[in-house]
Amino acid sequence: MENKTAYVSRVNQLDAYLLDKEIVKIIQEQLSHAYKELPPGILSKFQPEIDALLKTLIWLNSILFNKSTFGQQILAITYQSDKLTRNKLILHYLLTILAPYTREFGHLRLTSNVHLQKIISWIEFCAKLLTIINFFRFLKTGQYPSLVDYFVRWKHISQSGAQMRNFGYAYMNRELIWTGFLELLNVTLPLVNYNVIQRKITQFLTSSQKNCQIVSKISPIMTIDTKCAICSKRPSIPHHINCQHVFCYFCIQGNLMMDSEFSCPICDTKNNGNIYPLEMKME
Template identity: 35%
Template sequence: MSSNYVPRVTQLDAQQLDEEVVEIFKAQLLETTKYLSPGLLTPITPELELLLRSIIFKYSIFKSSKTFGQQMLSLKYDDKFLSRSKMYWLYGYTVVLKYMKDRLFISYTTNKRAQNFLIVLERFQVIGDFFNMIRFLQTGKKPTLIEYLLNLEIISMIKISNQYTDLSWTRELLWHSFIELFGVAAPLLNTQFVRRLIKDRSFNIFSRKKTVFSSFVNSNPIMTKKTKCAECRDNPILPHYMGCEHVFCHFCLQSNKIANPKYRCPLCEYTGTTVMRVPCG
């Protein structure tokens, strides 16, 4: 047993409790302002949350080196690693950065450049959180990306036996946390491109014949009741083709062409540069 040993699930529970504390304070704030004119506080909602999170940060981490969630579970940051400058960086990442994203989202809804910057920023943050979660599951230390970057250690104020990590519920909670994070990161992946890349690699390895890439456009494909999309193998929706005799759904063909300009027909390996609609009749 060790006073510095902290089960992984306990660290994740502390994070969850921190968010619950914020939601409780937000609910209390809404309760006290419910008699004000509707929409009066909406324009300054990010500022109100910034103030709320700043107060919570001051009276938790800044005052006692532990969040409210950590206090409930007898945890804290090791004072040897938590300097005053690191507190400011932690505040900037967990409080100020969130405020900046919320304000940017509200104030620049019509600014495509600002919105694209926000999307890229969130994408990098989610990817960083994903890889940090994998590292955390392996090492059991620094559950958040900012804690890893600042080298912050979480310790326990009471002695905890490491046998608790063998409990099935601990592994199940960790698995659910990993799946939840993966569910957030998965939409960021270009699945069409990955799937086509794997298929192309497999084709190049196992195929003995050399594929002929031609820009020659064949005659128009013929639509019948039995015609299926060459990609999804379902009835074509807005049927299109790219030069060969096979028909695609418009979305199936366009999404694959966007993901991979050298996209080949999965049935005949033909590649075309022009997407055309199948003539009626």
């Protein structure tokens, strides 16, 4: 019967595997920032050796000395110590560090050897295919998340006993509330007539400054300096609403379509529902 204290969930094992990759990536980025001031290309030809040395240092300070990777240590996971024999440690080092170094070395320095490049490509294809097969096997059995772990038969065990993965729902709740609020705005905002609201607010704020006029047939006169009372530009197809101010046809028509009680924004003259073309009498 399997010891429950040794159980490690699949998601935690995958998280540890991904954390190990991210840790290596972060250290490589820090190194690239450290020697970016050097003359370009001075270290690029030694990139396989630099990567191999970095991974070796990480391997020595994690698996060899602490019996677990840095990603596993973050999640309180470790390998079974009795399985980390000398021969398996050597095999693990060969598969995780020397094999990738050999591949990078061949790609960088032996590009002229076409036969060797085909062999490397074939080995890479087989390795990726086996990795996919091993992943589906891991989803079924919950053991050996990586192909290397399967070859060396290293199982993950929990240092703090069997624990379920903790989920924090605070962020999810905030997202649900925000999404619901946005959906509410999408439904309600199209129903709001902003022109009416703007007109009422403008009338309330400027009522003391406007001289209301009684609607009567008054034809304004357009001069060179005349501007549209809405867009403040030279009126295009000038029209009026029985006050002394001129409007572009599209400005006044658009506002009337949105607000049937539209009034002149300057003198607050009420509209009777009609607009009138302006006779072009230039002064």
